Amino acid sequence: MQLRTVRATQYVTALREGGSLPAIVAADDLGLYVLKFRGAGQGPLALVAELVAGEIGRELGLNVPELVFAEVDPALGRNEPDEEIRDLLKASVGLNLALDYLPGSTMFDSAAGDTADAKTASLAVWFDAFAMNVDRTPRNANLLCWHRELYFIDHGAAMYAHHDWTTMIERAASPFREVKHHVLLPWATRLNEADEQARTTLRTERIAEILDAVPDKWLMRDDDGISAAEKRAVYQDFFSRRLAASAIFTEEADRARAQLV
Numbered sequence: 001m002q003l004r005t006v007r008a009t010q011y012v013t014a015l016r017e018g019g020s021l022p023a024i025v026a027a028d029d030l031g032l033y034v035l036k037f038r039g040a041g042q043g044p045l046a047l048v049a050e051l052v053a054g055e056i057g058r059e060l061g062l063n064v065p066e067l068v069f070a071e072v073d074p075a076l077g078r079n080e081p082d083e084e085i086r087d088l089l090k091a092s093v094g095l096n097l098a099l100d101y102l103p104g105s106t107m108f109d110s111a112a113g114d115t116a117d118a119k120t121a122s123l124a125v126w127f128d129a130f131a132m133n134v135d136r137t138p139r140n141a142n143l144l145c146w147h148r149e150l151y152f153i154d155h156g157a158a159m160y161a162h163h164d165w166t167t168m169i170e171r172a173a174s175p176f177r178e179v180k181h182h183v184l185l186p187w188a189t190r191l192n193e194a195d196e197q198a199r200t201t202l203r204t205e206r207i208a209e210i211l212d213a214v215p216d217k218w219l220m221r222d223d224d225g226i227s228a229a230e231k232r233a234v235y236q237d238f239f240s241r242r243l244a245a246s247a248i249f250t251e252e253a254d255r256a257r258a259q260l261v
């Protein structure tokens, strides 16, 4: 698997509602992207999660805006008046992650009457339980409505177990109780079908390809003392075990849904 690489040519505007201060940027392919900065407080592991979980979602058949690598060069922020943004750009010179900007999209809001079909909702709940993504709640849906379809964004907080990679494997069979807050849970009436479909779609070879696309530097920390290849092997093991444990988190999601009504 190969992501395209673009070069950011213009900082258009900050997306202030995003905690990591992402921005809309223009790139050298004339496209507009939402850039997630490597130098943001969440650290490079947020970009690892954004890439890996995002591509897993796409593999499962969910809509995820195209992900690309985005080069930021030191000239980009030079005339930026806001000091916080200037610092963020300075800390992010080099490779970052960006996603295709969906103009005119709106955030999913069930209070405003947005709904989801059972198949998409069930697959989405399965996906977020698999990826351990806590950021799909009614308050912060990270789900865009665009051209009458749902698009899944913001996976930086997914795979939270990877922040302590020494205990990551132990947590691979977690039921993921946080699923009870999932924004699409009320529509997720076909969870067992979603589980079957997901387990046939998601091949471990594909997960390996996705992990290979992650830049080594994003995986490394000074104090770890292990190589990027060893890290990838831990992730691979984690996802294999998580896949084998899908009955556990599918059941948990079913139980949580039953308690909603």
Ligand SMILES: Nc1ncnc2c1ncn2[C@@H]1O[C@H](COP(=O)(O)OP(=O)(O)OP(=O)(O)O)[C@@H](O)[C@H]1O
Residues within 6 Å of the ligand: 015, 017, 018, 019, 020, 021, 022, 034, 065, 099, 100, 101, 102, 103, 105, 107, 135, 140, 142, 144, 153, 154, 155, 156
């Ligand atoms: N591809 C996109 N197209 C259009 N708008 C987008 C796109 N990606 C993000 N946005 C908008 O920017 C906001 C911030 O993006 P995102 O949620 O990825 O940032 P974040 O800093 O991780 O946010 P959070 O505070 O939820 O952790 C989103 O809530 C959405 O309104």
Ligand SMILES: [Mg+2]
Residues within 6 Å of the ligand: 018, 019, 140, 142, 154
């Ligand atoms: Mg968000």
